[in-house]
Amino acid sequence: xxxxxxxxxxxxxxxxxxxxxxxxxxxxxxxxxxxxxxxxxxxxxxxxxxxxxxxxxxxxxxxxxxxxxxxxxxxxxxxxxxxxxxxxxxxxxxxxxxxxxxxxxxxxxxxxxxxxxxxxxxxxxxxxxxxxxxxxxxxxxxxxxxxxxxxxxxxxxxxxxxxxxxxxxxxxxxxxxxxxxxxxxxxxxxxxxxxxxxxxxxxxxxxxxxxxxxxxxxxxxxxxxxxxxxxxxxxxxxxxxxxxxxxxxxxxxxxxxxxxxxxxxxxxxxxxxxxxxxxxxxxxxxxxxxxxxxxxxxxxxxxxxxxxxxxxxxxxxxxxxxxxxxxxxxxxxxxxxxxxxxxxxxxxxxxxxxxxxxxxxxxxxxxxxxxxxxxxxxxxxxxxxxxxxxxxxxxxxxxxxxxxxxxxxxxxxxxxxxxxxxxxxxxxxxxxxxxxxxxxxxxxxxxxxxxxxxxxxxxxxxxxxxxxxxxxxxxxxxxxxxxxxxxxxxxxxxxxxxxxxxxxxxxxxxxxxxxxxxxxxxxxxxxxxxxxxxxxxxxxxxxxxxxxxxxxxxxxxxxxxxxxxxxxxxxxxxxxxxxxxxxxxxxxxxxxxxxxxxxxxxxxxxxxxxxxxxxxxxxxxxxxxxxxxxxxxxxxxxxxxxxxxxxxxxxxx
Amino acid sequence: xxxxxxxxxxxxxxxxxxxxxxxxxxxxxxxxxxxxxxxxxxxxxxxxxxxxxxxxxxxxxxxxxxxxxxxxxxxxxxxxxxxxxxxxxxxxxxxxxxxx
Numbered sequence: 001x002x003x004x005x006x007x008x009x010x011x012x013x014x015x016x017x018x019x020x021x022x023x024x025x026x027x028x029x030x031x032x033x034x035x036x037x038x039x040x041x042x043x044x045x046x047x048x049x050x051x052x053x054x055x056x057x058x059x060x061x062x063x064x065x066x067x068x069x070x071x072x073x074x075x076x077x078x079x080x081x082x083x084x085x086x087x088x089x090x091x092x093x094x095x096x097x098x099x100x101x102x103x104x105x106x107x108x109x110x111x112x113x114x115x116x117x118x119x120x121x122x123x124x125x126x127x128x129x130x131x132x133x134x135x136x137x138x139x140x141x142x143x144x145x146x147x148x149x150x151x152x153x154x155x156x157x158x159x160x161x162x163x164x165x166x167x168x169x170x171x172x173x174x175x176x177x178x179x180x181x182x183x184x185x186x187x188x189x190x191x192x193x194x195x196x197x198x199x200x201x202x203x204x205x206x207x208x209x210x211x212x213x214x215x216x217x218x219x220x221x222x223x224x225x226x227x228x229x230x231x232x233x234x235x236x237x238x239x240x241x242x243x244x245x246x247x248x249x250x251x252x253x254x255x256x257x258x259x260x261x262x263x264x265x266x267x268x269x270x271x272x273x274x275x276x277x278x279x280x281x282x283x284x285x286x287x288x289x290x291x292x293x294x295x296x297x298x299x300x301x302x303x304x305x306x307x308x309x310x311x312x313x314x315x316x317x318x319x320x321x322x323x324x325x326x327x328x329x330x331x332x333x334x335x336x337x338x339x340x341x342x343x344x345x346x347x348x349x350x351x352x353x354x355x356x357x358x359x360x361x362x363x364x365x366x367x368x369x370x371x372x373x374x375x376x377x378x379x380x381x382x383x384x385x386x387x388x389x390x391x392x393x394x395x396x397x398x399x400x401x402x403x404x405x406x407x408x409x410x411x412x413x414x415x416x417x418x419x420x421x422x423x424x425x426x427x428x429x430x431x432x433x434x435x436x437x438x439x440x441x442x443x444x445x446x447x448x449x450x451x452x453x454x455x456x457x458x459x460x461x462x463x464x465x466x467x468x469x470x471x472x473x474x475x476x477x478x479x480x481x482x483x484x485x486x487x488x489x490x491x492x493x494x495x496x497x498x499x500x501x502x503x504x505x506x507x508x509x510x511x512x513x514x515x516x517x518x519x520x521x522x523x524x525x526x527x528x529x530x531x532x533x534x535x536x537x538x539x540x541x542x543x544x545x546x547x548x549x550x551x552x553x554x555x556x557x558x559x560x561x562x563x564x565x566x567x568x569x570x571x572x573x574x575x576x577x578x579x580x581x582x583x584x585x586x587x588x589x590x591x592x593x594x595x596x597x598x599x600x601x602x603x604x605x606x607x608x609x610x611x612x613x614x615x616x617x618x619x620x621x622x623x624x625x626x627x628x629x630x631x632x633x634x635x636x637x638x639x640x641x642x643x644x645x646x647x648x649x650x651x652x653x
Numbered sequence: 654x655x656x657x658x659x660x661x662x663x664x665x666x667x668x669x670x671x672x673x674x675x676x677x678x679x680x681x682x683x684x685x686x687x688x689x690x691x692x693x694x695x696x697x698x699x700x701x702x703x704x705x706x707x708x709x710x711x712x713x714x715x716x717x718x719x720x721x722x723x724x725x726x727x728x729x730x731x732x733x734x735x736x737x738x739x740x741x742x743x744x745x746x747x748x749x750x751x752x753x
Contacts, residue, residue, distance in 0.1 A: 632745070
């Protein structure tokens with residue numbers, strides 16, 4: 001029935017292998033990009049076919065065993081895929097957005113050195129991500145989990161000859177290792193805990209079935225889920241492991257859009273959704289997740305207020321939006337979190353691609369005018385809406401969506417999260433307050449970005465101004481498609497109080513319902529409260545936009561005054577709360593010092609000492625013993641006779 | 654009456670003389686001759702014991718020893734000629750280069 005499921009990750013893998021092996025020889029950009037994009041599109045078609053099959057099916061959980069991996073005692077591990085509503089949503093997002101971004105990359109990466117390398121990595125990433133979301137047991141998922149980490153590293157360091165890019169790649173990889181350590185701890189502890197109860201499995205369906213064997217709210221399940229959550233904070237850039245994501249913007253922009261906005265960074269959210277049964281049983285973990293998510297949403301938004309690099313603003317915005325998703329997971333609004341994951345994939349991918357289009361255009365213009373200005377600095381932009389109308393319109397739509405203005409996709413998902421964080425049995429009004437404040441700031445900094453980039457007077461160098469083109473159609477088509485979905489993507493999840501039936505929630509219900517019922521997680525409150533909260537969040541967003549309009553359109557000199565007035569606060573926020581410096585001081589420098597000590601103290605003195613000491617002793621012995629070789633025949637003959645006498649004497653007597 | 658012990662004693666004396674010669678003499682040909690003495694003392698032992706035990710194996714072995722000794726003599730003399738061409742001497746003290 002669902003036996004062609006394996007084709008979904010298979011197609012990108014083929015593309016990756018093909019481009020990796022032959023891309024260098026082919027050289028033709030159309031062939032390389034066409035193969036990569038075409039295979040992604042095939043994968044998308046298979047995914048869509050499976051989704052429709054699943055929509056019409058009464059049984060919602062399907063497993064496909066591809067091959068046996070290992071059998072140890074009574075533990076059986078398979079290469080298996082799992083299709084249920086949750087993974088169906090994820091494969092649609094990954095293949096859909098993935099295909100568009102592959103198409104975009106054809107135009108964006110035009111003329112870059114290592115064009116084939118880029119598509120090879122991008123396909124490999126799609127493969128790993130699909131293994132992650134389709135994996136039917138925790139180890140297959142872990143393979144995908146590590147695979148996306150690797151591809152993220154490779155793609156951030158794509159311009160490896162640039163020092164900052166390779167450093168950023170290292171940072172992303174090392175920070176992710178910390179998270180992966182948590183993931184492994186959780187995995188092994190869970191395996192051990194279930195084996196204690198006689199269930200030898202890592203299969204998600206079986207884990208969900210036998211989760212009740214563990215003590216609900218007990219220490220064990222709290223440790224397991226907290227370890228998993230540590231893994232999620234690494235991959236999904238949450239406090240305390242979020243510092244790598246803004247630096248990851250060193251990679252090409254399509255990479256930022258695909259990996260660091262739409263797909264890989266949402267892996268943590270997906271993982272919590274996949275194991276929602278376990279998480280729901282650990283209220284302490286859920287609370288931790290909600291608080292971490294809320295704080296991340298808030299702090300990342302404050303940093304986003306003061307950045308000038310267009311991609312960095314979007315990066316902090318991504319961290320902030322991921323915080324929202326974790327907030328949703330933490331208060332038990334699993335389907336709302338996944339809903340936001342999906343809408344976020346649309347509008348954030350569109351925003352990143354739009355920023356890429358702007359950067360592409362400016363880069364082109366500076367190149368033509370032989371200037372070396374920074375094409376990513378928003379202070380060099382302004383008034384671009386006439387130069388790049390398609391980019392501008394799609395960008396604006398996505399910005400409105402992320403700001404939570406009614407009837408755009410972000411509104412529905414964000415509002416559902418805010419409502420749950422207030423009204424859920426696991427929620428609290430403080431969590432709502434964090435979320436709402438972050439929403440206001442999001443609206444402000446996103447419109448600040450739009451106003452600085454597309455409105456106002458042109459601040460681009462006069463020599464380059466006339467050379468700014470609208471991007472080619474491979475870039476604008478993905479923008480239009482994503483912008484369209486950013487506009488309407490929310491309509492599959494219209495909440496009940498607005499007269500909808502929330503199809504999205506109903507579709508995902510088979511995955512989340514049981515855990516929510518068993519642990520009494522639900523949102524409660526009067527309709528009036530819900531309407532009021534909705535009105536407040538819309539009002540906050542509008543205020544944010546208004547302030548941005550006042551500061552960046554009406555009185556463009558106001559931001560400077562504002563910065564002068566609150567210089568200390570601005571400095572702290574501009575420098576990202578000095579988190580990087582703090583981590584340097586707390587972790588990086590001690591590590592370096594320990595390394596230096598081990599090098600100078602242990603390696604040079606002890607290890608080298610032992611090795612050289614052995615050599616020295618042997619050399620000394622040799623120097624002494626060589627004088628026994630006189631070269632005179634009778635000496636050797638004498639030694640032989642004495643030897644024979646001794647041996648014979650020994651044998652006889 | 655000459656018993657097997659007499660033969661063995663003579664053989665031991667010959668072997669000791671040969672060994673002493675190998676250790677003390679410098680002239681390669683004399684050393685070579687001493688080795689021959691040692692070999693022949695062993696031959697004597699073989700034959701004496703063979704006769705004493707009444708088994709012919711020992712005597713057969715002596716033929717082998719003589720054959721090998723002949724071959725050895727050929728190789729040894731060739732070596733000495735080669736030595737002499739090198740150093741105008743066959744004194745073993747002049748051939749002490751195999752050392753530190």
